[in-house]
Amino acid sequence: xxxxxxxxxxxxALMLAATASAQEVQQSPxxxxxxxxxxxxxxxxxxxxxAASDRNNxxxxxxxxxxxxxxxxxxxxxxxxxKLRVAWIFQTDVRESMETSPIIVNGVMYVTTxxxxxxxxxxxxxxxxxxxxxxxxxxxxxxxGPNNRGVAVYEDKVYLATLDAKLVALDAKTGNKVWQSDVGxxxxxxxxxxxxxxxxxxxxxxxxGGEYGIRGFVKAYDAKDGKLLWTFYTIPENSVGVWAxxxxxxxxxxxxxxxxxxxxxxxGDPYKTLGGGVWQNPxxxxxxxxxxxxxxxxxxxxxGSLRPGxxxxxxxxxxxxxxxxxxxxxxxxxxxDVWDLDAVSPPILVDVxxxxxxxxxxxxxxxxxxHVYVHDRKDCSLIRFSDAMxxxxxxxxxxxxEGARMLPGANGGVEWSPMTVNPQLGLTYAINLHQPMTYQVxxxxxPGGKLWLGGAFKAIPxxxxxxxxxxxxxxxxxxxxxxxxxQPMIGGILATASGLVFTGExxxxxxAYDAKDGKxxxxxNAGAGVNAPPSSYMVGGKQYIVVGAxxxxxxxxxxxxxxxxxxxx
Amino acid sequence: xLHACIRPAAWLTALLAxxxxxxxxxxxxxxxxxxxAGCHGENGVPQQKTMPVIWGQQQGYLYLQLRDFKSGTxxxxxxxxxxxxxxxxxxxxxxxxxxxxxWPNLQQPRAPAGVAAHALQAMNAVVCSSCHQSQYQGDGxxxxxxxxxxxxxxxxxxxxxxxxxxxxxGMSDLMLSISEDDIAACAAYLAGL
Numbered sequence: 001x002x003x004x005x006x007x008x009x010x011x012x013a014l015m016l017a018a019t020a021s022a023q024e025v026q027q028s029p030x031x032x033x034x035x036x037x038x039x040x041x042x043x044x045x046x047x048x049x050x051a052a053s054d055r056n057n058x059x060x061x062x063x064x065x066x067x068x069x070x071x072x073x074x075x076x077x078x079x080x081x082x083k084l085r086v087a088w089i090f091q092t093d094v095r096e097s098m099e100t101s102p103i104i105v106n107g108v109m110y111v112t113t114x115x116x117x118x119x120x121x122x123x124x125x126x127x128x129x130x131x132x133x134x135x136x137x138x139x140x141x142x143x144x145g146p147n148n149r150g151v152a153v154y155e156d157k158v159y160l161a162t163l164d165a166k167l168v169a170l171d172a173k174t175g176n177k178v179w180q181s182d183v184g185x186x187x188x189x190x191x192x193x194x195x196x197x198x199x200x201x202x203x204x205x206x207x208x209g210g211e212y213g214i215r216g217f218v219k220a221y222d223a224k225d226g227k228l229l230w231t232f233y234t235i236p237e238n239s240v241g242v243w244a245x246x247x248x249x250x251x252x253x254x255x256x257x258x259x260x261x262x263x264x265x266x267x268g269d270p271y272k273t274l275g276g277g278v279w280q281n282p283x284x285x286x287x288x289x290x291x292x293x294x295x296x297x298x299x300x301x302x303x304g305s306l307r308p309g310x311x312x313x314x315x316x317x318x319x320x321x322x323x324x325x326x327x328x329x330x331x332x333x334x335x336x337d338v339w340d341l342d343a344v345s346p347p348i349l350v351d352v353x354x355x356x357x358x359x360x361x362x363x364x365x366x367x368x369x370x371h372v373y374v375h376d377r378k379d380c381s382l383i384r385f386s387d388a389m390x391x392x393x394x395x396x397x398x399x400x401x402e403g404a405r406m407l408p409g410a411n412g413g414v415e416w417s418p419m420t421v422n423p424q425l426g427l428t429y430a431i432n433l434h435q436p437m438t439y440q441v442x443x444x445x446x447p448g449g450k451l452w453l454g455g456a457f458k459a460i461p462x463x464x465x466x467x468x469x470x471x472x473x474x475x476x477x478x479x480x481x482x483x484x485x486x487q488p489m490i491g492g493i494l495a496t497a498s499g500l501v502f503t504g505e506x507x508x509x510x511x512a513y514d515a516k517d518g519k520x521x522x523x524x525n526a527g528a529g530v531n532a533p534p535s536s537y538m539v540g541g542k543q544y545i546v547v548g549a550x551x552x553x554x555x556x557x558x559x560x561x562x563x564x565x566x567x568x569x
Numbered sequence: 570x571l572h573a574c575i576r577p578a579a580w581l582t583a584l585l586a587x588x589x590x591x592x593x594x595x596x597x598x599x600x601x602x603x604x605x606a607g608c609h610g611e612n613g614v615p616q617q618k619t620m621p622v623i624w625g626q627q628q629g630y631l632y633l634q635l636r637d638f639k640s641g642t643x644x645x646x647x648x649x650x651x652x653x654x655x656x657x658x659x660x661x662x663x664x665x666x667x668x669x670x671x672w673p674n675l676q677q678p679r680a681p682a683g684v685a686a687h688a689l690q691a692m693n694a695v696v697c698s699s700c701h702q703s704q705y706q707g708d709g710x711x712x713x714x715x716x717x718x719x720x721x722x723x724x725x726x727x728x729x730x731x732x733x734x735x736x737x738x739g740m741s742d743l744m745l746s747i748s749e750d751d752i753a754a755c756a757a758y759l760a761g762l
Contacts, residue, residue: 096703138628138661140709144699163709211739403746440746444738451700451739456746459694556698
């Protein structure tokens with residue numbers, strides 16, 4: 001009897017699953033009756049390797065494996081960008097925070113929305129080819145919005161990571177699900193908003209959850225079948241470190257090392273609930289077969305009393321061997337962080353001058369602290385850090401029960417927003433926030449997958465907030481130019497080989513700047529916050545710039561649902 | 570059923586007997602849910618202002634609350650014993666059942682402009698919409714706040730603030746960073762959405 005019940009339950013479940021799966025993909029109205037105007041094509045590893053010079057496509061979340069977001073396209077120039085006009089607008093079904101990086105493969109564009117939807121579009125016309133709506137499970141636990149930052153493409157599949165902590169492979173031609181793997185348990189605070197990275201048959205993915213007491217990781221899955229290949233925990237079993245008293249810039253962090261040592265003796269290493277999310281894509285060094293990514297804050301964010309030690313590898317740049325997932329090197333920016341001024345913006349591989357002036361392979365990262373950090377790629381060591389791009393005040397005052405004022409506020413500096421690099425000019429471009437905040441500490445034990453901040457960061461009512469776009473010479477650390485914006489900046493930025501920089505604002509403005517001096521060359525108002533990274537591509541011999549305008553949860557910018565492509569006549 | 574909530578002890582005994590007698594989750598969810606109507610309302614409108622709306626509430630949130638009532642991390646003299654009778658599947662089935670019901674209109678007035686401005690300043694400072702979404706509709710394990718009962722909202726925020734509601738320390742931290750006046754304004758604003 002029990003067996004029979006089980007069989008019918010399984011059969012019922014299978015029927016339900018089949019129904020749910022069938023409903024997940026919606027073919028566009030036109031594709032039901034007519035042949036699609038363009039057919040999605042395969043992406044080879046060779047295409048992914050040479051993406052930096054591929055004028056037609058935008059194949060990686062951040063342009064290419066180095067993550068420079070530097071388009072080789074030169075058709076749209078400082079001279080003609082003033083004539084940039086809307087080519088098409090596609091409206092998604094989801095009017096909510098939009099952080100997607102459009103991916104373009106031979107005339108087909110893949111974009112994502114909040115709540116883990118994927119659309120395939122004709123990149124020339126905006127026509128919808130298919131729409132995948134992920135059936136989210138009942139348990140989703142996430143901080144800072146139901147965002148999704150895009151897909152990865154590899155061979156005949158499109159890869160999506162979802163709010164309910166799944167990794168999903170879709171058939172690029174149809175949007176049908178091919179396989180799905182669990183990445184983490186959402187009931188314990190794991191969720192996904194980042195785009196996966198596809199490389200050499202692997203799909204790499206990190207995790208959110210630093211606000212919920214997770215144990216962070218980067219995982220590699222087999223692109224063919226979703227089998228887990230390796231896991232690197234961003235929190236090692238010995239997370240104590242060297243009891244660093246100064247941050248990477250040499251400033252005293254006012255740690256009470258003896259109190260921490262006493263706590264360690266009492267409660268042991270806190271590694272199991274220490275956080276360390278990875279919010280953004282790793283850069284891949286194809287020459288050395290290494291990846292470089294940054295690790296987010298420790299849990300709980302503001303209360304260090306429960307987590308003695310440096311809390312390795314939170315707030316760090318980390319490098320791994322791609323094949324094995326084994327540790328190679330790291331550099332921790334802030335040990336034992338109690339301000340959530342963590343490392344989120346994706347690192348960029350670029351040749352840099354070392355302290356002696358010699359050009360070496362480097363890696364740079366824009367921090368919430370407001371500094372651009374420049375590292376030696378060989379051993380992760382810090383070569384220099386830039387001038388502060390935003391006001392810093394009272395660093396590093398410890399959070400108090402009443403709330404201590406310190407700048408930058410907890411969103412940065414540079415938030416998750418990717419930077420871009422123009423290697424011809426030796427400049428990196430970052431978008432920054434200025435939000436005066438107080439840091440308040442309250443202690444409470446691990447709550448089992450619930451929000452665990454250990455206090456609160458609170459924007460100070462009445463104090464002006466603003467943002468800026470900053471060009472930094474990574475060979476000197478000096479600021480080359482800076483343009484102030486009326487709102488804090490969050491989203492992303494793109495540079496082109498023709499000497500342009502594109503980025504959007506929370507007030508709906510999408511602008512082109514002269515890469516040399518920051519002069520505003522073109523403005524468009526999208527009607528909703530442009531808080532997503534732009535992409536560039538070519539179809540039919542014409543260059544396009546595309547960006548999402550959906551606003552932002554974290555700063556509460558006006559929501560929208562548009563993907564807007566621009567071109568010149 | 571109004572008196573049931575006024576005299577919880579007697580009512581609770583009968584309710585627990587009913588829950589214990591109901592069959593396995595998949596078959597018994599309707600009956601189990603019926604037992605909830607005594608306080609949460611036959612039509613989704615709670616019998617008392619301090620009781621929450623659960624019709625149309627987010628499934629993940631409802632499940633976590635039942636789970637927490639059972640484990641004791643959220644304490645309530647009525648819900649604690651009820652949750653003790655439920656297994657995970659029961660909780661998930663009940664959460665799904667109520668999440669699929671329409672959200673009731675409690676006919677609460679919109680907050681006056683000054684109260685709304687006060688609330689928005691406080692809510693922007695700690696970015697409530699970061700979890701509860703832009704229209705305060707909630708999602709997943711984050712509850713809908715828009716249109717929830719004003720008194721329940723205010724009491725919940727106060728309970729978080731004084732940590733008598735201890736099943737979300739992050740919420741306690743955030744409520745401690747704003748004042749009780751802020752909380753009163755937030756409750757009025759959210760109830761009227």
